[in-house]
Amino acid sequence: xxxxxxxxxxxxxxxxxxxxxxxxxxxxxxxxxxxxxxxxxxxxxxxxxxxxxxxxxxxxxxxxxxxxxxxxxxxxxxxxxxxxxxxxxxxxxxxxxxxxxxxxxxxxxxxxxxxxxxxxxxxxxxxxxxxxxxxxxxxxxxxxxxxxxxxxxxxxxxxxxxxxxxxxxxxxxxxxxxxxxxxxxxxxxxxxxxxxxxxxxxxxxxxxxxxxxxxxxxxxxxxxxxxxxxxxxxxxxxxxxxxxxxxxxxxxxxxxxxxxxxxxxxxxxxxxxxxxxxxxxxxxxxxxxxxxxxxxxxxxxxxxxxxxxxxxxxxxxxxxxxxxxxxxxxxxxxxxxxxxxxxxxxxxxxxxxxxxxxxxxxxxxxxxxxxxxxxxxxxxxxxxxxxxxxxxxxxxxxxxxxxxxxxxxxxxxxxxxxxxxxxxxxxxxxx
Amino acid sequence: xxxxxxxxxxxxxxxxxxxxxxxxxxxxxxxxxxxxxxxxxxxxxxxxxxxxxxxxxxxxxxxxxxxxxxxxxxxxxxxxxxxxxxxxxxxxxxxxxxxxxxxxxxxxxxxxxxxxxxxxxxxxxxxxxxxxxxxxxxxxxxxxxxxxxxxxxxxxxxxxxxxxxxxxxxxxxxxxxxxxxxxxxxxxxxxxxxxxxxxxxxxxxxxxxxxxxxxxxxxxxxxxx
Numbered sequence: 001x002x003x004x005x006x007x008x009x010x011x012x013x014x015x016x017x018x019x020x021x022x023x024x025x026x027x028x029x030x031x032x033x034x035x036x037x038x039x040x041x042x043x044x045x046x047x048x049x050x051x052x053x054x055x056x057x058x059x060x061x062x063x064x065x066x067x068x069x070x071x072x073x074x075x076x077x078x079x080x081x082x083x084x085x086x087x088x089x090x091x092x093x094x095x096x097x098x099x100x101x102x103x104x105x106x107x108x109x110x111x112x113x114x115x116x117x118x119x120x121x122x123x124x125x126x127x128x129x130x131x132x133x134x135x136x137x138x139x140x141x142x143x144x145x146x147x148x149x150x151x152x153x154x155x156x157x158x159x160x161x162x163x164x165x166x167x168x169x170x171x172x173x174x175x176x177x178x179x180x181x182x183x184x185x186x187x188x189x190x191x192x193x194x195x196x197x198x199x200x201x202x203x204x205x206x207x208x209x210x211x212x213x214x215x216x217x218x219x220x221x222x223x224x225x226x227x228x229x230x231x232x233x234x235x236x237x238x239x240x241x242x243x244x245x246x247x248x249x250x251x252x253x254x255x256x257x258x259x260x261x262x263x264x265x266x267x268x269x270x271x272x273x274x275x276x277x278x279x280x281x282x283x284x285x286x287x288x289x290x291x292x293x294x295x296x297x298x299x300x301x302x303x304x305x306x307x308x309x310x311x312x313x314x315x316x317x318x319x320x321x322x323x324x325x326x327x328x329x330x331x332x333x334x335x336x337x338x339x340x341x342x343x344x345x346x347x348x349x350x351x352x353x354x355x356x357x358x359x360x361x362x363x364x365x366x367x368x369x370x371x372x373x374x375x376x377x378x379x380x381x382x383x384x385x386x387x388x389x390x391x392x393x394x395x396x397x398x399x400x401x402x403x404x405x406x407x408x409x410x411x412x413x414x415x416x417x418x419x420x421x422x423x424x425x426x427x428x429x430x431x
Numbered sequence: 432x433x434x435x436x437x438x439x440x441x442x443x444x445x446x447x448x449x450x451x452x453x454x455x456x457x458x459x460x461x462x463x464x465x466x467x468x469x470x471x472x473x474x475x476x477x478x479x480x481x482x483x484x485x486x487x488x489x490x491x492x493x494x495x496x497x498x499x500x501x502x503x504x505x506x507x508x509x510x511x512x513x514x515x516x517x518x519x520x521x522x523x524x525x526x527x528x529x530x531x532x533x534x535x536x537x538x539x540x541x542x543x544x545x546x547x548x549x550x551x552x553x554x555x556x557x558x559x560x561x562x563x564x565x566x567x568x569x570x571x572x573x574x575x576x577x578x579x580x581x582x583x584x585x586x587x588x589x590x591x592x593x594x595x596x597x598x599x600x601x602x603x604x605x606x607x608x609x610x611x612x613x614x615x616x617x618x619x620x621x622x623x624x625x626x627x628x629x630x631x632x633x634x635x636x637x638x639x640x641x642x643x644x645x646x647x648x649x650x651x652x653x654x655x656x
Binding site for chain 2: 007008010035066067068069071073076084085086088095107108110195198199201323324403406407410414419420422424425426427428429430431
């Protein structure tokens with residue numbers, strides 16, 4: 001099947017927690033979706049996905065439980081693509097999905113992959129999706145070239161793609177645990193039936209780059225600061241006397257560590273930066289937040305700090321008492337621990353996947369790309385950003401009915417004279 | 432393309448209002464368009480099919496009436512436990528044996544172990560004289576046949592052998608129980624236990640001799656810490 005010596009994998013360090021803490025509301029899935037310029041043919045997509053899975057044995061796995069840990073075992077069942085339903089980043093029903101930990105969805109001109117976070121992170125899924133789209137277009141009979149940017153199905157998989165890079169960079173001496181405080185929670189009316197609302201806005205990349213350059217910031221920094229400001233104006237300002245508004249607003253921003261530490265892995269290899277501010281004043285300005293975010297990001301992105309965060313988690317997993325705790329006890333320990341502490345540490349997660357590039361021969365077939373993450377009971381609004389050519393797409397997913405944050409956020413750009421093209425799944429229409 | 436002049440955004444949709452501020456959208460679509468995302472379908476709760484409900488009802492009624500008759504004419508024996516456990520086993524047979532989506536080796540192993548448990552229960556708890564037949568004959572013979580059955584399945588469906596292998600190991604380990612019981616004199620008739628033991632050991636040795644990697648891998652992945 002591959003050049004992997006065994007047919008099973010350990011879950012990587014950051015993936016270990018997800019199978020235990022996920023449920024119907026906290027699904028820990030994310031979606032990357034490509035809109036083609038033409039209708040998708042499901043039969044060809046099915047063939048393409050079967051072909052591509054042979055190249056990526058890492059994704060051809062199912063989740064199983066051993067005595068001490070869950071693990072990923074080779075999946076003998078065939079993979080099946082599914083038609084997209086209204087559900088966005090819903091929990092993957094493994095039994096209905098032939099035990100696979102990800103879904104390939106199609107609808108009209110969309111091809112999407114919904115991935116369970118235990119298996120891979122955004123960068124891994126981008127690699128998979130690129131190969132899938134290439135394979136699909138190839139099977140359709142178009143003359144497309146991989147141009148060394150795409151892993152095609154005739155390539156052999158390499159050992160480095162499976163590695164648990166967290167453990168590789170683990171440093172025993174730099175693993176101090178720093179306890180964190182609970183974060184502010186965005187309030188709203190919870191949508192019934194675990195529905196997720198999705199609103200995305202497409203903005204011209206060049207123009208948004210100009211705006212953030214004028215403030216000496218990167219796009220991620222600019223958007224993070226703006227997000228904090230939006231949360232502040234819509235949720236906190238003039239209500240600072242409330243006790244629930246005196247906790248810090250924390251935006252969780254994942255960083256792709258492949259850019260900082262050499263690694264080829266397709267599995268989870270990302271840590272996070274975090275902004276942190278108690279917004280209990282009535283006169284906070286956007287400029288002030290620009291400085292705050294810039295400082296806190298430059299603190300967090302230091303190599304030692306990234307390794308510390310990584311080692312902190314790996315050290316937790318390496319604790320003897322925890323390692324040899326039987327799985328059925330460990331499972332509940334993780335669940336309870338996460339619900340009490342882990343879940344409440346972020347107000348919102350804001351992920352910027354960055355620029356996705358395709359070979360010149362494929363570009364004409366691709367309209368745009370969307371990236372969305374799940375939203376849960378505590379992180380009620382989450383944000384995903386991805387850019388393709390001149391289209392920067394900011395996607396909000398929400399588990400609440402209110403759209404204040406989205407509205408104020410996009411109005412900031414339209415007030416500056418930028419064109420914003422909105423898409424929505426109109427979840428409010430159907431509840 | 433439609434516009435919301437309050438939010439100053441453009442949107443391509445068939446809906447009438449702006450998703451951000453819920454104001455009415457201006458303008459019309461230039462051409463008929465398909466909605467990007469599918470309509471939300473309200474999730475209907477899974478309703479038990481009527482047949483399942485009827486069978487469930489009959490089961491509960493019969494368990495209740497058996498228990499009440501036993502209690503009303505109580506003469507020192509809990510005879511109703513035999514049919515009640517039979518009924519419960521029947522439920523497992525339907526649930527695990529027929530409707531479960533797990534693989535066949537899992538189903539076979541589970542049902543065998545349950546059946547043995549049930550028979551031991553009937554043997555010891557209800558018929559005070561003449562007991563021991565379940566441990567002497569049925570347990571070793573059932574384990575032996577399960578062992579042979581799973582081996583044949585693995586041989587026949589070679590493609591999925593990895594999925595089945597663990598359950599074969601479980602049944603082999605269980606097959607060692609009768610011979611241990613024979614040593615402590617709970618099992619008095621030896622030949623069925625010895626047969627089961629021999630079959631289990633020969634299958635185990637076969638795997639160790641011819642597929643050594645399989646067994647180490649299975650142990651590694653199930654017990655890695």
